[in-house]
Amino acid sequence: MIDWNKIDTVLLDMxxxxxxxxxxxxxxxxxxxEAYARMHGIAIEQATKELKIKYSSAKGTMLWSDMNHWSKETGTDIRKLRENAKHLIQVHPHTIRFLEFLRTRKKKVFLVTAAPMDDVEFKLTNAELKEYFDAIYSQIEINLPKESPKFWRTLQKLIDYDPDTTLLAEDNENILEAAKLSGIxxxxxxxxxxxxxxxxxLINQKNTAMTEIHHFDEIIPR
Ligand SMILES: [Mg+2]
Known part of the structure; x- marks a missing residue:
């Protein structure tokens, strides 16, 4: 269990x-x-294969979450396609209760995401989560990928958090490793x-010291 008395800043991925x-x-x-296959007149299996190669070459870089890049690269309108998946924007179970808990305990709460700000705005508005954050930071604005320890050191200068009393929750192990290297x-x-x-x-055995949860109810004290 997390000792919440020892934490004053909480950084959350979206x-x-x-x-x-x-x-x-x-x-x-x-x-x-689907749109890529239609655009290029190829089978969906072929489109999936080609896109997988494009996606994996961008993993962990600034291109990963750059919608303009992907619209150009795929010849499709990503923002328009995103609209068609709007109904799937859902908050994970116990998230609101967790955010309420952090507010009650007067923690500083920051959203730290790879997504561009228009995507953050689109999702948080649909999910009704905007009110819970002291501020929102996107890697696009910081101009470094979250997978780089440098990103976290830059963020630390912006927010002025104490890494000893800061908690980061993430679903990406590589990002957690980078944050760990920066001292969080x-x-x-x-x-x-x-x-x-x-x-x-977790893939890296050295990361077993990280707290693993399915949902946030597992770290809200009873
Ligand atoms: Mg994530």
Whole structure:
């Protein structure tokens, strides 16, 4: 269990951590390949294969969440396709109760996301989560990927948090590792990222000191 008396700043990822990643996965793994196949006159299997290669070459870089890049790269209108998956923007179970708990305990709460600000705005408005954050930071504005320890050191200068009393919750193990290297002490790995897929497992054995949860009710004191 987390000792909440020792924590004063909470950094939260958005997609897969607070929100069900089903929305994003449906967009990138189904709607985009479908539109890409139509655009290029190829089979959906071929489109999926080609896109997988494009996606994996951008993993962990600034291109990953750059919608303009992907619209250009795929010849599809990603923002328009995103509209078609709007109904899948869902808050994970116990998220609101967790955010309410943080507010009651007067923690400083920041949303720290790879997503561009217009995507954050689109999702938080649909999910009605906006009111819970002291501020929102996107890696696009900081111009470094969250997978880089440098991102976290830059964020620390902006927010002025004490890494010893800061907690980060994330569904991406590589990002947690980068935050750990930058000195953030309390790390929570959110295993249940997409409600339609099995929970993730930590791959690096050295990361077992991270707190693993399926949902936030597991770290709200009774
Ligand atoms: Mg995430």
């Amino acid at each position: 997609d897969g951590t607070l929100l069900d990643k089903h929305h994003d996965d449906h967009l990138w793994e189904f709607l985009v390949p 002490k309390h790390l929570v790995f959110k295993k249940a990222s997409n409600s339609q897929k099995p929970p993730k497992e």
